[in-house]
Amino acid sequence: MQAPDGILCAKTHEYLLQKDSVYKFGITDYAVEQLGDIVFVEMPEVGTEFEKGEILGTIESVKAASELYMPANGKIVEINETLIDNPELVNNSPYEDGWIVKIETEDEKALNALMEYEDYQEFIEE
Amino acid sequence: MENLKKTPLFDEHIKLNAKIVPFAGCQMPIQYTGIIDEHKAVRENVGIFDVSHMGEFFVEGEDSLALLQKIVPQDISKLSLSKAVYCQLTNKNGGIIDDLIIYKLDDEKYLLIVNASRIDEDFNWIVSNKDNLNVDIKNASDDYAMIALQGKYSAKIIEETGLSEDNQPKRFSIKETRIDSIDVFVARTGYTGEDGFEIIASTDNIVYLWNKFLEIGSKYNIKPIGLGARDTLRLEAGMLLYGQDIDENTTPIEASLNWSVPKDKIEDYNGKNAISSQINNGTDKKLIGIKMIDRAIPRHDYEIYFNGKEVGKVTSGGVAPSLNANIAMGYVNNSLNFSTGDKINIKIRNKFYSAEIVRMPFLKYLR
Known part of the structure; x- marks a missing residue:
């Protein structure tokens, strides 16, 4: 799977992708591959503020429930409501239709600490 | 690995x-x-x-039936030639050492299919029950x-x-x-x-x-x-998984496997006193089927609540792809006399989600 340019990845396998003034948040293709069939995504309410490292939601595959971690201090400005009825979009299209929430953040320090996709590839191969 | x-x-x-x-x-x-x-x-x-990971044992010899009658609550004397029956190996307290299928190959030869994780445990237990019986017990799993x-x-x-x-x-x-x-x-x-x-x-x-x-x-x-x-x-299909839904601390009656425990079996078997007493007097806990009403997925070890009190735990749960539902089974405090249709809650990540008690097998009643 081709990841879009400019993607930033966390060690916990979430990604951020800047779109205008906000960041799309989702899970990487590697995470999708590891989890298998996604059957449920629990998302926070719009407007909730989280600190970096806090649990913002949960993604559930047939096998297990996995927590989603906030990659930077910020605020949830939109959730992907289509995932409520179609969680499999995360499997089919993790970087486009399967984005999970949109985040507003000015946490440059945390953003700089995220990995570019190439470095992330090296990280997961380790 | x-x-x-x-x-x-x-x-x-x-x-x-x-x-x-x-x-x-x-x-x-x-x-x-x-x-x-x-x-x-x-x-x-x-x-x-x-x-192939599952275990195959052969029990052979003139006392095969006598041995099998000692080790499972099922009445193997009623098993016809070439028929199969689901049963449990029980310990002296009625706890389940394993669940298995016994196939009657001929009057003096039976095949037992047991769980992979229990092969050694089962084999040693069966052999320890042999006493003076004229029977050969072979672990042919390899x-x-x-x-x-x-x-x-x-x-x-x-x-x-x-x-x-x-x-x-x-x-x-x-x-x-x-x-x-x-x-x-x-x-x-x-x-x-x-x-x-x-x-x-x-x-x-x-x-x-x-x-x-x-x-x-x-x-x-x-x-x-x-x-x-x-x-x-x-x-x-409402079938139990050994080690998760049943183990040595659960009896067939607690696990709602009453259909596999005949009340009129004459022979003594391991745990018969405990099991008979539970049939007559009831049990402290009972395995029930659960269907979620709220949109959430119940999983192993999640707590079951009723009227604000914890009454049990989920043993197996998850999505039911053919039923368009999220389902579970688990043990609840039996003194509450739960019945089908009763509303309960499942605690998931510190929130309470509504569910109801349903009949099993889910496949039969929810499809």
Whole structure:
């Protein structure tokens, strides 16, 4: 799977992708591959503020429930409501239709600490 | 994974791009194409499973029946030739050492299929019950491998291997026969809730049979099925998983397996006093079926609440791909006298989600 340019990845396998003034948040293709069939995504309410490292939601595959971690201090400005009825979009299209929430953040320090996709590839191969 | 056993079909799983995980000391396929896809293949067409990790014991000799009567609550004296019966090995307290299927091969010979994780435990226990009985107990688990064919086209596939419909074993029966001159046991049993077969053959011949079934099955859209879908299929069918839903601290009565414990069995068996007392006086806990009302997925170890109080725990739970529902089973405090339709709550990540008690098997009552 081709990841879009400019993607930033966390060690916990979430990604951020800047779109205008906000960041799309989702899970990487590697995470999708590891989890298998996604059957449920629990998302926070719009407007909730989280600190970096806090649990913002949960993604559930047939096998297990996995927590989603906030990659930077910020605020949830939109959730992907289509995932409520179609969680499999995360499997089919993790970087486009399967984005999970949109985040507003000015946490440059945390953003700089995220990995570019190439470095992330090296990280997961380790 | 170096110290783990491989089944004789391991290389076939790799060829089929299986994702491999350790299970019961064995390297087993958890999925090939995806759990939901595989699950639906079994419900709609047919699936093939490697279940070679499971254990095969032969009990043979003039006192075979006497030994079996001692070790399971089921009444094996009522088992007809070539029939199969689901039962439990119970300890002195009525706790379940394992659950198994006993097949009657002839009056003095029985085949026992046991769980992979319990092979040694079971074998030692059965041998310790032998006393002076004239019976030979053989653990043949390393000599035999097993394939399950499950789903509505499984009988067609068996037919095309040369076993006409009239010659196939009926539901819950077994037949010793040959497929392409290979000696096999063909049993009409399974762990999915569908019509299906379990084929037991020597480890040397199992790769040949696997590929033969796959080849014949291709016109029925057969798919190889991993442990992931095996779990969702058995959960929908309301079948218990040893080590998760039942163990030595649960009895067949607590596990709602009363249908497999005849009240009128004359012979004594391990745990009979405890089990009889539970039949007559009831139990402290009872396994129930649960269907979520709210949108949330119940899973192993989640707490069950009723009127704001914790009353039990989920033992198995998850999505039911063929029922469009999220389901679970678990033990609840039996003094509350729960019945079908009662509303309960499941605590998931510190929030309470509404659910109701439903009859099992889910597949029968919710489909």
